[in-house]
Amino acid sequence: MAKKVSSTHDILKAEDDTPNLLTDIKPLLEDGDINAVVEIPAGTINKWELDKSTGQIRWEMIDEKPRVVNYIGYPGNYGMIPRTLLSKEKGGDGDPLDILVLGAPVERGDILKCKIIGVLYLQDRGEQDDKLIAVSSDSPMYGVNSIDELDNDYKGISEIVQLWFTNYKGPGKMESKGFGNKKLAMDILAEAINDYQLIDNKENKVKTLSNTK
DSSP states (O other): OOOOOSOGGGBSOOSSSSOOTTTSBOSBOTTSOEEEEEEEOTTOOBOEEEETTTTEEEEOEETTEEOBOSSSOOSSEEEEOTTOOOOGGGTOOSSOOEEEEESSOOOTTOEEEEEEEEEEEEEETTEEOOEEEEEETTSGGGGOOSHHHHHHHSTTHHHHHHHHHTTTTOTTTEEEEEEEOHHHHHHHHHHHHHHHHHHHHHHHHHHHHHHHO
């Protein structure tokens, strides 16, 4: 599947036409927007996710069966931010940051240029499972700069998003702690980029030492 990339300068390295979606795409753009890799297009229910070992997305399997969300489709394009890490040492799950991009549906595997406007604080059976909220650069909502502006200009969307995430896994499993503003969301992103870089630098040092032996 072809990958839509917002600029050729966003690819850090790629030896062929299939970049590693975790390591080869810059998370931050010069204008302050970010790149989001879409794992689950808006309106769909098939649960695909990044395979960190290959840098490609695959259908998540549970008991050897493809996972399908038993609810209405996702309220936005759902995916992850490349070159980020929710460190397990800090209570994260060891995966890249999750993000929901508001806008028209796109294809699975597309890379969306988008603007972060806030964060939805969630707990999944007691574990932190926050979702960054963004607007696609191709969407009429791109002029929105915060959750407050979203609520003012596009009434009901934040309530739909919060209602969806607190119910899609079934009753009593997901709990919302409300929304955080853009600054708090960008702080989460900056920390996740830094934590990824620390791990990446450590792995590169190990490779360098191994090659010198």
